[in-house]
Amino acid sequence: MAEIRLLSEGIFEITKDKRQLATPNLDPGKVVYGEKLVSVEGTEYRTWDPRRSKLGAMVLKKFNIPLRKDSKVLYLGAASGTTVSHVSDIVFEGAVYSVEFAPRSMRDFVGLASRRKNIFPILADAGKPDSYAHIVEPVDLIFQDVAQPNQAEIAARNAIRFLKRDGYLLLSIKARSIDTAASPKEIFTEEVKKLEKAFEPGFEILTARDLVPYHEDHLGVLAKLKE
Amino acid sequence: MKISTWFGVLEMGSKGEILASELFPKDVRELALHSLSLRDSRQNLPPEGFDLKAAAVECRFVDSLSEYYSLLHEVTLDTVKIQISGSLTPDQRIIQAVEALDDINETTNSLSERLFEWYGGYFPESGLNGEALALFIVKYGSRENVATDDPLCLKARDSMGAKLEAADEMLLKGFAESVCSLYERRKQIEAYIESNMEVLAPNLTTIAGPMLGARLISIAGSLEKLAAFPSSTIQVIGASKALFKHLRSRAPSPKHGVIFSHPLINTSPWWVRGKVARALAAKLSLAARIDFYSAKKDISLEGALEEKIRKIRAANPRPPQKRQEGGAKPQKKRRK
Ligand SMILES: C[S@@+](CC[C@H](N)C(=O)[O-])C[C@H]1O[C@@H](n2cnc3c(N)ncnc32)[C@H](O)[C@@H]1O
Numbered sequence: 001m002a003e004i005r006l007l008s009e010g011i012f013e014i015t016k017d018k019r020q021l022a023t024p025n026l027d028p029g030k031v032v033y034g035e036k037l038v039s040v041e042g043t044e045y046r047t048w049d050p051r052r053s054k055l056g057a058m059v060l061k062k063f064n065i066p067l068r069k070d071s072k073v074l075y076l077g078a079a080s081g082t083t084v085s086h087v088s089d090i091v092f093e094g095a096v097y098s099v100e101f102a103p104r105s106m107r108d109f110v111g112l113a114s115r116r117k118n119i120f121p122i123l124a125d126a127g128k129p130d131s132y133a134h135i136v137e138p139v140d141l142i143f144q145d146v147a148q149p150n151q152a153e154i155a156a157r158n159a160i161r162f163l164k165r166d167g168y169l170l171l172s173i174k175a176r177s178i179d180t181a182a183s184p185k186e187i188f189t190e191e192v193k194k195l196e197k198a199f200e201p202g203f204e205i206l207t208a209r210d211l212v213p214y215h216e217d218h219l220g221v222l223a224k225l226k227e
Numbered sequence: 228m229k230i231s232t233w234f235g236v237l238e239m240g241s242k243g244e245i246l247a248s249e250l251f252p253k254d255v256r257e258l259a260l261h262s263l264s265l266r267d268s269r270q271n272l273p274p275e276g277f278d279l280k281a282a283a284v285e286c287r288f289v290d291s292l293s294e295y296y297s298l299l300h301e302v303t304l305d306t307v308k309i310q311i312s313g314s315l316t317p318d319q320r321i322i323q324a325v326e327a328l329d330d331i332n333e334t335t336n337s338l339s340e341r342l343f344e345w346y347g348g349y350f351p352e353s354g355l356n357g358e359a360l361a362l363f364i365v366k367y368g369s370r371e372n373v374a375t376d377d378p379l380c381l382k383a384r385d386s387m388g389a390k391l392e393a394a395d396e397m398l399l400k401g402f403a404e405s406v407c408s409l410y411e412r413r414k415q416i417e418a419y420i421e422s423n424m425e426v427l428a429p430n431l432t433t434i435a436g437p438m439l440g441a442r443l444i445s446i447a448g449s450l451e452k453l454a455a456f457p458s459s460t461i462q463v464i465g466a467s468k469a470l471f472k473h474l475r476s477r478a479p480s481p482k483h484g485v486i487f488s489h490p491l492i493n494t495s496p497w498w499v500r501g502k503v504a505r506a507l508a509a510k511l512s513l514a515a516r517i518d519f520y521s522a523k524k525d526i527s528l529e530g531a532l533e534e535k536i537r538k539i540r541a542a543n544p545r546p547p548q549k550r551q552e553g554g555a556k557p558q559k560k561r562r563k
Pocket residue numbers: 052053054076077078079080081082083084099100101102105124125126127145146147148
């Protein structure tokens with residue numbers, strides 16, 4: 001028998017042989033990227049591999065995940081949608097505005113987006129939020145996983161435009177995309193400082209924790225806008 | 228104040244109330260096209276924190292939020308599809324062809340080796356390999372069938388190879404046919420690259436030749452990116468494999484990238500190759516820029532490069548002498 005435990009709204013831990021992270025499948029019967037489907041008490045869940053998802057790793061690293069069933073999310077760096085699919089499961093009555101700038105990744109993402117009503121794909125550069133200002137509404141959460149040198153700036157620009165005053169920013173910072181010479185620790189301190197000060201408005205950092213052992217050289221950050 | 232949204236243009240009052248609205252027709256394709264045109268216009272941006280969905284309901288574009296979301300879902304999907312179908316630009320097609328060519332070369336080489344090994348058991352003296360061997364096998368199969376007027380006829384008769392049984396002969400012939408068709412495909416792709424490079428990047432094609440030019444675009448990722456590279460980067464692109472190998476295993480550090488295969492470099496004496504590579508990279512960079520921005524052929528380019536190379540060679544007729552006097556930088560051995 002499978003055991004199930006709620007970790008955060010819409011996010012579960014299922015124990016059946018081994019413990020696994022999972023979200024209720026919004027698109028029953030369909031597998032997105034090779035994950036397993038598990039049924040517990042009449043609900044179908046999709047297992048969620050934290051090694052393939054920074055957000056999944058953040059859940060296991062005990063980040064507070066500020067998502068509700070009707071949250072509006074701006075997701076920057078959607079790639080082919082591995083993590084977006086789980087966010088879409090979690091906010092099944094909400095919206096996931098998913099920005100990705102590589103047409104090749106977007107091509108893979110379209111299939112997923114067309115089957116899930118709460119996904120709104122946007123092929124654009126997240127560094128230019130003006131280019132999708134006519135589409136995106138104010139959001140409760142900005143999730144960002146772009147692995148770019150100017151990731152703090154990208155987050156700030158989007159937050160100014162789209163983040164509700166009481167909304168949150170969840171960010172994955174990749175050390176190696178910034179500078180190969182500096183140590184990851186130095187880079188993380190630097191980036192966190194940037195988030196706090198370098199842009200208007202600054203962020204207040206609530207949690208900053210590495211994502212080891214699921215992702216090497218990655219820092220997860222939960223922040224909100226300064227009052 | 229005017230605001231552009233995906234569903235129409237709104238005229239807002241000073242307190243944020245909607246004074247007037249010009250709504251677009253509720254047609255997914257039309258809305259998607261509007262949305263695309265708004266991407267690059269910086270005009271009439273909604274203010275920070277503007278609630279689009281509330282405005283859409285208020286101005287009666289939709290009756291409900293659920294209608295708002297389902298229409299927006301259709302529109303964003305359609306927008307992305309339009310963008311994707313436009314993203315397969317001519318340079319991307321050439322890049323696919325270059326990569327297909329690499330795959331075919333790799334496959335052809337390994338299948339050719341297999342065929343060589345395999346047929347070697349029946350006719351080791353043939354002296355043939357590659358496409359010639361494959362064609363030979365398709366034509367004759369067993370060496371017993373070699374025509375009397377074929378130059379290999381005697382060798383075939385006296386061969387120490389085993390007798391090729393009918394079943395094995397059929398297999399080998401079929402395999403050889405596949406190899407032949409891969410060689411065919413390779414020629415076809417090369418011809419495709421040549422003719423398309425001439426259209427896409429005539430200047431780059433003149434300076435680099437179509438294959439090297441296509442390879443440069445492929446490694447850069449697009450003609451646009453190649454045009455944006457400084458010439459010092461063009462000089463070493465394609466060396467990254469060698470660079471990693473160098474870092475990992477102390478292999479010699481790369482001095483040239485793919486442009487080293489250019490005849491102007493590999494026919495130059497070794498002591499001017501660095502200078503020639505720099506001059507060539509500078510012209511390649513210029514050519515890529517002209518191609519990206521105008522795609523018109525600049526006939527002066529080739530002559531200017533040849534003249535430059537001639538001068539470099541004339542100024543450096545002999546290998547440099549090692550300097551013995553103190554004070555001079557100790558010269559590292561240049562060639563490996
Ligand atoms: C590490 S991957 C994201 C993986 C994804 N979050 C997941 O877990 O499924 C980073 C993605 O961000 C995209 N990206 C990088 N810079 C971007 C930018 N400025 N705007 C939009 N997307 C960007 C890349 O194309 C890539 O697909």
